[in-house]
Amino acid sequence: MFVLVEMVDTVRIPPWNFQRQLNEAIAEELNKKLANKVVYNVGLCICLYDITKLDDSYIFPGDGASHTIVHFRYVVFHPFLDEILLGKIKYCSQEGVHVTMGFFDDILIPPESLQQPAKFDEAEQVWLWEYETDEGAHDLYMDQGEDIRFRVTDEIFVDTSPTGPATADLPAQPPTVPPPAEEIVEKKEAPYTLIGTICDPGLGLLSWWNS
């Protein structure tokens, strides 16, 4: 579910933080920049794990801040394919079942990956599994807030960084510029989406398999 990612970045420490321990100030800057953000093709950043190497710091003309190249490791949420995860149903829609893990929301289980036969109840806006037994079919509803176990089948990264005149596809943002916050507001598209399935025995609502 979580992985360690090795990264290198140039960190700018403003002069008013010079009285602090360098690695402390750097840790804070890195967390300020990365925590709770999605890095393209890497995953959702959680927090700094450790700093492995600090290069010499430089001061450039016209800027009182110090610039340090930092090698560090970051904790990132990036489940591997076929990993089993536990979440809660956020809501159901025509597109499928939307699942949340609290810290990560963009999980979709498309209709074809639900336990079959599945049906969408238009009136209640909820998916249900028409589970067949000897005594006839049971409708198992997938209500909001229920715990659900699913398997990760795919991941979709969308580059939501602002596109310039030329479509530079690498997210090579200058390290001194933090990713703009309005980016998230402007675009609704999620930068990182997980596609799940519950079409296997043992997957789906936990209550289905308890008894």
Add this chain to the structure above:
Amino acid sequence: MEVKNANAAMLSNYEVFKLLTDLKEQRKDSGKSKNSTGQQNLNTIMYETLKYLSKTPCSRQNPEIVKEFLTTMMPHKLTKAEKLQLLNHRPQTAVEIQLMVEESEERLSEEQIEELIHTVAAVLPGDPEQENAAPADAEMGEAVEQS
């Protein structure tokens, strides 16, 4: 920014839980006023992730338990990813094991699955809520553990 290695290592839920709990303590001690400006993102993700992880079996694990678990798993010849999932989920039924272990039908016999469930339950501490008979007591137990 440059990503050197997007998958340097896999972390178990327990490791992340421990890291975040320590970080939270550390930040509490160092005082909020001066250092926490612009750290809302960190605070949000820390709170949400801890909230999620504290409900999983990892909140009751410690380094010794994890080590013991890995040693007892050696004869089962499971892959790293499979062991990680067993550790994170603490499966209690055969159907869960079959989900987490690839091609479990061919690789594991029914006895082996039973044995696996047994070891997992014995080595990894379970949820007090499920182990207490009375539901009222269970809620108390959980509340005490969280505080």
